[in-house]
Amino acid sequence: RRDEAIVLIDPDFLFLNTFEFPEDAPPVLPGKPAAAKYGLGGQFLEFNLTRICDWVPFTQSTKGSLESKKSCPFVSITNKDVNQYYSAGPPYVIHIQDVLALSKRWSELVPPTYDEYPLLYAEMFAYSMAAADLNLKHQLIKGLFSGCMTGWPHTRGKDELGALKQSAKNYVISIEKQTKGHADGDGE
Numbered sequence: 001r002r003d004e005a006i007v008l009i010d011p012d013f014l015f016l017n018t019f020e021f022p023e024d025a026p027p028v029l030p031g032k033p034a035a036a037k038y039g040l041g042g043q044f045l046e047f048n049l050t051r052i053c054d055w056v057p058f059t060q061s062t063k064g065s066l067e068s069k070k071s072c073p074f075v076s077i078t079n080k081d082v083n084q085y086y087s088a089g090p091p092y093v094i095h096i097q098d099v100l101a102l103s104k105r106w107s108e109l110v111p112p113t114y115d116e117y118p119l120l121y122a123e124m125f126a127y128s129m130a131a132a133d134l135n136l137k138h139q140l141i142k143g144l145f146s147g148c149m150t151g152w153p154h155t156r157g158k159d160e161l162g163a164l165k166q167s168a169k170n171y172v173i174s175i176e177k178q179t180k181g182h183a184d185g186d187g188e
Contacts, residue, residue, distance in 0.1 A: 006099050008092040013145075021093060026139050030097040033131070035088035037140035042082035044125035047116045049075045055112035058105075058133050074132040085137040086128040091144060098136060105130035 005028040007019065021034070028034050053072035077086070094102060109126040117125065131138060 002097065004096045006094050006096060008090060008094065010090045013090065019091070022141060022144070025141055028093045028095050028139075030095045031136060032139065033095065033098060033102075033136050034093040034139040034141055036091060036144035037142045038087055038089035038124070040089070040121060040124060041087050042077075042079040043121075044113070044117070044128065045077070045079060045082065047113070047125075049129075052109065052112040052116060052129070055115075056108040072129070072133055073135070074129040077132050081132070082128065085140070086132055088128060088131065088138045088140060089124055092127070092138075094136075098134070101134055102130055102136060105133055109133075 021028075025034060026032070049072070053075055058072040106123075106127050109129050110123050113126040113129065114122040116122075
């Protein structure tokens with residue numbers, strides 16, 4: 001069991017085919033998770049990260065000493081870091097040795113993140129912060145899922161209905177492209 005990985009999905013996921021991790025993707029190992037690449041980027045870097053961290057400071061155990069509270073590492077990550085390692089979303093593929101620490105930190109960060117950003121994706125931003133706190137740099141994989149949430153516009157609360165309509169249009173276009181590709185014999 002020490003070499004197993006957990007695949008975490010959203011409850012609204014529907015699989016039309018067997019879930020297969022891409023053969024060309026690096027293996028998921030302790031400290032090296034993978035996830036679908038989402039286009040959310042570093043929007044959460046604009047939040048009041050100090051307030052979020054102050055709500056639930058990062059606790060780190062060091063050898064031979066008691067736990068010490070310190071500033072959250074996610075407070076100092078950059079847009080480049082986020083785009084390279086943390087612009088992640090489900091399905092998340094996490095090594096079994098990392099699941100408990102990541103789940104604990106993630107669950108601590110969701111409430112203050114939601115207070116800062118009470119909209120869809122707050123839990124995904126909290127996941128990215130938790131992964132950064134634990135230095136769990138993700139292998140981000142494009143095409144690990146298909147759905148209506150791809151291409152979701154960045155609105156920061158403005159015109160949510162318009163964003164939803166645009167997202168639905170993008171989903172229809174992606175399905176039409178996949179269907180055309182399958183009909184032509186060159187689809188994935």
